[in-house]
Amino acid sequence: MAGEFSDERIRGEISAYLGHRGRTGKQLRPEDITLSRWHLLEGEVIRCIESRTEDLERGHGDVDLADRPVYDDINRYPLAAPKVPVTKSVKLVKRGTAHRGACGCDNGRVRCAHCEGKGHRACEPAEVCSACEGVRACTQYLRHGGKPPGPPAPPPKPGTATPQASRVTCEGCGTAESACPRCRGWGRTRCSSCKATGRVACKDCGERGTTACDTCAGQGSMTTWTGGLITWRLDSDPLPAPQQRPRAVRSELDTADWQVTLLAGGEPLPDDLSPQMRAAVEPVLRRPAKLRAHERERAYWVDLRRITVVKGELTGSYRREFYVFPGPGGRLRVVGRLTRAAKGKAAATAVAVLAVVVLALLLVR
Ligand SMILES: [Zn+2]
Numbered sequence: 001m002a003g004e005f006s007d008e009r010i011r012g013e014i015s016a017y018l019g020h021r022g023r024t025g026k027q028l029r030p031e032d033i034t035l036s037r038w039h040l041l042e043g044e045v046i047r048c049i050e051s052r053t054e055d056l057e058r059g060h061g062d063v064d065l066a067d068r069p070v071y072d073d074i075n076r077y078p079l080a081a082p083k084v085p086v087t088k089s090v091k092l093v094k095r096g097t098a099h100r101g102a103c104g105c106d107n108g109r110v111r112c113a114h115c116e117g118k119g120h121r122a123c124e125p126a127e128v129c130s131a132c133e134g135v136r137a138c139t140q141y142l143r144h145g146g147k148p149p150g151p152p153a154p155p156p157k158p159g160t161a162t163p164q165a166s167r168v169t170c171e172g173c174g175t176a177e178s179a180c181p182r183c184r185g186w187g188r189t190r191c192s193s194c195k196a197t198g199r200v201a202c203k204d205c206g207e208r209g210t211t212a213c214d215t216c217a218g219q220g221s222m223t224t225w226t227g228g229l230i231t232w233r234l235d236s237d238p239l240p241a242p243q244q245r246p247r248a249v250r251s252e253l254d255t256a257d258w259q260v261t262l263l264a265g266g267e268p269l270p271d272d273l274s275p276q277m278r279a280a281v282e283p284v285l286r287r288p289a290k291l292r293a294h295e296r297e298r299a300y301w302v303d304l305r306r307i308t309v310v311k312g313e314l315t316g317s318y319r320r321e322f323y324v325f326p327g328p329g330g331r332l333r334v335v336g337r338l339t340r341a342a343k344g345k346a347a348a349t350a351v352a353v354l355a356v357v358v359l360a361l362l363l364v365r
């Protein structure tokens with residue numbers, strides 16, 4: 001298998017690793033270390049799924065459809081299958097279906113819905129006094145009641161006094177120091193929006209009484225046509241791994257230098273694939289793609305990633321084991337780990353220490 005490294009080179013890498021860590025630094029001999037190998041295969045089947053649909057389309061004004069391919073039967077429009085995994089979308093127009101017509105609005109404009117075409121909206125000429133809220137406009141209720149009710153036409157301009165300011169002579173009943181200084185006894189003041197004219201300009205149409213038509217975006221006309229749409233999406237089907245990654249270096253292998261092969265559909269699988277690997281890949285290739293209505297598989301590829309991981313265990317009782325695999329930049333990477341036995345021993349020691357502590361505590365009491 002490609003990417004294979006000799007036992008001698010693996011021993012050399014582990015010796016160098018130990019040397020860097022301040023250990024012996026001497027070259028390991030075959031009898032010093034036992035090597036075992038994992039041949040890992042991961043990957044996926046990538047499928048290009050094509051969809052062909054057609055729909056009635058419309059656009060504002062005079063739509064230029066000249067750059068769109070023309071078709072007669074959307075399912076017969078020739079489009080070469082992709083050579084590499086790629087997504088794509090092609091918009092087409094059915095021959096002889098493009099028509100331009102009037103929108104039905106008034107040359108791109110419609111009556112303003114907010115002012116009903118008037119260009120202005122009604123507004124109350126007077127508003128309730130902001131100082132007395134129309135309730136405490138005059139302290140002389142009885143005298144005030146004898147005068148004609150309601151504000152004069154036009155309503156008074158509001159005074160500048162604050163509510164705390166002293167009362168002024170009421171313009172309603174004529175009593176001195178009885179009226180709210182802002183409305184001078186009327187309870188209402190001239191509307192600040194319409195200046196008592198009873199109408200305000202319509203902001204929605206800028207006083208034109210019409211707004212641009214939404215349907216044709218103000219163009220006054222519409223183009224309709226039958227549009228075709230061909231899209232390619234990619235779907236991937238993971239290959240079941242014949243052998244799992246060693247748990248000790250599972251995440252380290254994410255950045256390892258895997259040997260990558262992208263095969264086009266129908267190309268034979270690499271000769272150096274083991275029967276076990278072949279048995280994992282082939283059923284996925286035969287499995288039909290998951291298709292929706294109007295879809296069909298246009299092409300598929302097999303993305304194979306392979307790597308060999310070597311595990312080294314030192315002869316005799318030793319606390320560490322080593323994993324060697326191709327790392328970034330084509331160099332071999334060595335990862336040292338505590339052996340399972342060492343971990344078990346550490347756990348047992350911790351339990352023993354705890355037991356002694358507990359015993360000591362019991363004896364002290
Ligand atoms: Zn308006």
Ligand SMILES: [Zn+2]
Pocket residue numbers: 123124125126191192193194195196197198199
């Ligand atoms: Zn108003």
Ligand SMILES: [Zn+2]
Pocket residue numbers: 138139140143144170171172173174175178179185
């Ligand atoms: Zn009054």
Ligand SMILES: [Zn+2]
Pocket residue numbers: 129130131132133134136137180181182183184185187188
């Ligand atoms: Zn007032």
Ligand SMILES: [Zn+2]
Pocket residue numbers: 103104105106108109213214215216217218219220221
């Ligand atoms: Zn219109």
